[in-house]
Amino acid sequence: MGKSLRLARIRNIDVKAHPTFLLALLWVIYYWGYEAGHGIQGVLFGVFILVAAFVSVVGHELAHSFVALRFGLNVHDITLLPIGGVARIEYVSLTPRQEIAIAQAGPLLNLIVAGLLLPVIIGILIVRDVGGGLGAFLLLQETGFSALIIHLWLANVMLALFNLLPAFPMDGGRIARAAFSAIWGRLRATQVAVGMGQVLALSLIAGGFLLRDVSLPLVAVFILVAAYVEARMIHIESAMRTLPVGQFVLWDLGGVQPDSPLNYALRGGVRDVAVTVNGSVVGMLWREAVQPVLNSASKLRVRDVMDQNVLTMDVDTSVYDVHREMLQTGRPAIPITEGGIYRGIFTSDRLIHVYRYLQTGKSPRERYRGFAEALGLISR
Template identity: 30%
Template sequence: MRWSYRVARIAGIDISIHITFLLIVLLFAVQWGSVHGIFGAFFGVALVLALFLCVLLHELGHSLAAQRLGIEVQQIMLLPLGGVALLSRTVTRPLHELLIALAGPLVNVLLAILIGAVLAATGNLLLLGSSAMVQGLNVALTWQTLLLWLFEANILLVVFNMIPALPLDGGRVLRSVLAMATNFRRATRIAAVLGQGIAIALGLYALLGGNFFLLLIAVFIFLGAGQEQAASQAGVVLSSHRVSDAYNKHVLTLTIGDRVSNVLDYILTSYQPDFAVLQENRLLGIITRDDVLQLLRAAPDNANVLDVYVTTVMRREVVRVDAEQTLDDALQVMGANNVRVVAVFDEEQYLGLLNRDDLSEAYTVLTFMDRLQRVPTA
């Protein structure tokens, strides 16, 4: 994602923070600082960082559970509204989705128990009967207040995430249970419709109460539920057709004697974004439009870059798919390897390239054809 930066790597998972996350840190610093001065500003920063540490641990719960089930995790992204674990592929086995969905809230339950135990062990058990969130900024700036905030935040994370609405954890739990009795597509449709209904109700409540933040959450749930349903439908369509049905068979290719200038000519005179470099029909690598543009940006005043052979700048590590695999398999391979283009092979024979744009066009055309086939004829 653009404007995101990797800050750590845990258990082989990249931890990234979107730059807009800094707005939340600044907001907490200003709010607490306006009431308690400079110490309040530092307290606000410490509080928001601790809160997002809980969010990170929540996402790590999902991620580690996914890894245990053999599903790769690309990264965890921290955003102003929370966090998201980006898995390499869609989880379609109901039991696996159930376990992964429950792992995140379980982490927050354990954190709440741990924080509550610390407060009890230090003689602050009575604090659990009060609410730091309700009191807002009018509290003493102590470590007990910080822990009480974290205690309540973890409980709130559990309650909120277990709402049975996609794309929340509760919606995924509901879908996995429904999928055990029906199929994944129908379960997704039910959970998505329910999620959008809950989002509309939540949005109306937020509008009546003038709660802008709650309204943002309602919009997030509504859009997320729609995306889940669209992704499920796409998966069904793409899984019913093979790579051989959609890869581009009429493309321009390069040879080891071609230079960057040749690629530029092809880019200007065709819509083709990716080019295979071949030697006697053997794939040596690929070079993309983005590769060429990046090369030109790096040396804008160097005309010699146009004379560079493509073999010196091409990508030699090319992800492969078999022509007999489904289009959904190809999409999952792209996601798992974080690439937008793959090479299509029939055993060891190179056939062509398939990119995400090809998949998008294939989905559009195949969906239209499926609808035509369902139209009754006179």
């Protein structure tokens, strides 16, 4: 979503509009200016409604984001699409309870807004002496302040109800998944929630045909794509939980020595590298720390720049746990040991090998073995 237009920045979260958001604007101008026959006044009113609806959407996504921030998760940005908003939140290691707290925050905010508007709506209906449904319907065709408030109220009620549907990727689907995972485990629970999303999408497509409405199938496509992405992510996640990190570490010559001159230690290029003495990890040489002192490096030794705060993990730890530790500690690399002896380094670059393994079923070591066998370097 690189070409999205940045509208605002709230607590370090970019609020952006996707280029296709322009479609919503064009539709509003067409509908309120031409179809409803209100001319320029209608166009202005349509833009007001659009702004009101999308303020509600941004509020919904911000509510998710603020709860996520409170749990220490990263929130990248919020993007507005013609059919709603998407908050890109980095979901790592959430308890079901936390996941429910984040998922319910959005619809809850819309329900609160709708609840606060309700007395105003009732006041308007009494003052305007609207008798029954037809009167309310006619009021909605107007372009005044009363109609704007009613549209705002409807937008919030619809946002809450639609998002509470118990199907992926709606918030209700996340709540259901969290609740199911206590019974079936996370993978199975996700598959069930994704399946319900697909059923919902198919009913929307059918409904679109019956009502001759194109917006329902569009929403259905969005649901199907989001459900596919989520199912894929959860599949990768569950595979990563079973893969031992030892399979993917990089030996990198066994790390560097603390007494080595920095220039010599980094002759293979500036990178995150483990500092070892007799097979034990004693520190880390971070690329970030080396880069600024590179010019004066001729006099420096590895021990002058290295980080003595050592964090190692065992070869049998899952890739998932190591990756989670990297995200939580902000370390770009973690040395991996076996019985306390250095076995190699796991960096974020190595994740590419993990993804490739999940596609081909071969780890770098196995692929190297196949390659070496083909060249006759080793025998079976």
